[in-house]
Amino acid sequence: MAFNCIKNDKQIYSFVYSLKDWIALKEDKTSSFNMACCGNRAILKTSKLGTQFFAHKSKPETNDCSTGGETPEHIHIKYLVSKKLFECGWSVEVEKRGVSNKGEEWIADIYAEKGKAKIAIEVQWSRQSFIETKRRQQVYKDSGIRCAWLLRSGSIKDRDAIVGDFMHRTKSVPVFSIYKTKKESDSTYQVYNICKVALEEELRLDPLDQTELELESFVENLVSGNIQFRSKYSPTSQLSLDIVRLQCWSCKKPTNTVMKVRFKNTLYDIDHEYSHNSQDVDVCDKETIEHINSNFSQSYNFPPLRSRYSDTVGSSYIANSCIHCDALMGRHFLKSWGSYYSNKIVETNKITVPRNGRVLMEFGTVSFYNRMVDYDIGRWVLIDTIER
Incomplete structure (x- = not known):
């Protein structure tokens, strides 16, 4: 079965013919049709599926002209x-x-x-x-x-x-x-x-x-x-923060605190947004923390986010601090009191940053990074x- 043959020394293709013209070509008794693969005599056929093709008039002596199964x-x-x-x-x-x-x-x-x-x-x-x-x-x-x-x-x-x-x-x-x-x-x-x-x-x-x-x-x-x-995945993200003014648990003075880290990018070129709450800010990668500190810390008057040791947790993690006494504004404190200050949220401007190196996945309310981004x-x- 082939889609091309030699008609009167000129190569032709079966798929260029409409059904009407194909039927007319079949009835052409004045032209010669020969298989392009071997030069033997060709006949014009149509399969049950409607495929128009050329076939050997006689079975070829070798398998060189087969359709490969x-x-x-x-x-x-x-x-x-x-x-x-x-x-x-x-x-x-x-x-x-x-x-x-x-x-x-x-x-x-x-x-x-x-x-x-x-x-x-x-x-x-x-x-x-x-x-x-x-x-x-x-x-x-x-x-x-x-x-x-x-x-x-x-x-x-x-x-x-x-x-x-x-x-x-x-x-x-x-x-x-x-x-x-x-x-x-x-x-x-x-x-x-x-x-x-x-x-x-x-x-x-x-x-x-x-x-x-x-x-x-x-x-x-x-x-x-x-x-x-x-x-x-988009190669960049729009990064912004939610800032809330809280009373320090230690010195009782007001201090600006990062309550949420927001990322806006695209998923298949469609806008897509996700965020980390302050108690989960330590899941941000090192580069994101550096962008937050260099672009927002001075402008919005909060201490740079950094690794702090927590007696409550018994380990260190990225956290907020009081701008006055440097007390740890820990996960437990922010989780307990942050919701009462929702009406005092200040949204920062957005900056463009390289996208995180891993994909954020979610199961219910639990967020984590599970695999590297493949663009x-x-x-x-x-x-x-x-x-x-």
Whole structure:
């Protein structure tokens, strides 16, 4: 099964023909059709799925002309993608062979060019590890080709990529899931940008709706630049404080105290805010404490936050102090009395700081950092689905 053949010494492709023109081409008795792979006589066929293709009139003597064991669904998807790319004005080749600038060979399911742009779309119908996908992606990158992957999904309830390694979508490896229900004869292939396993493991609500497109619409939006990557984590945060004037437990004089540290950044380019209460300020990293002290301490007249020993706790932690007597304004004191001063909160201005090196996770009211930020992780989304 092939999508190209030689007609009267000129190469043609089956996906460029409408159904009407394909039927007319089948009835053309004056032209010669020969397989591009071996030069033997070719005939024009249409599969049960609607794939228009060329086949050997007689069984080839060698296996050099085989389709490599591809399933009819795999071949049909390649046909539909190629046809849509052609309709979008791209020059298309199927099973295109090439060599990267590092000498590594590649064979693209679908290869297309338009102007200076070079793309490949791989339809992965069998299992392939994420490590192997990354390796092949790098080969395309070394060849100056952008590549997207369509990975078979197992069921309508499980739209994940076919192995768990793909649960994190990345900018460097654009991966999408493709599925078609077999219960409806007229159903179409659907492409998804989600991974169910990843969503279930998220401890925050995901602010993005899943992208679900028919295959042809997906291809059109992909090459039109309407499917873009949105990083999950922003590289910077907006940092501000809540300051409250409290009476020192020791000297009884009023002193300004940091009651809350606020961070505002984005999650998939959507505004997202979280905060630490004063009794939890020690979970802020060293750089954040330095930003607080250098940018707010003098302006808002409070002592720099620093590590203090607490007899009550029996250990040291980052804490407030009294500006007059330097007494520790400890966790227990602030937790007991801070709520009575909510009407006296002063919100500071915001400053831009590098984002914390780890991701804040939450279980109920308990907050903690559990993993390093990976700025390559995110989501490929249809841009008009993003709410601002």
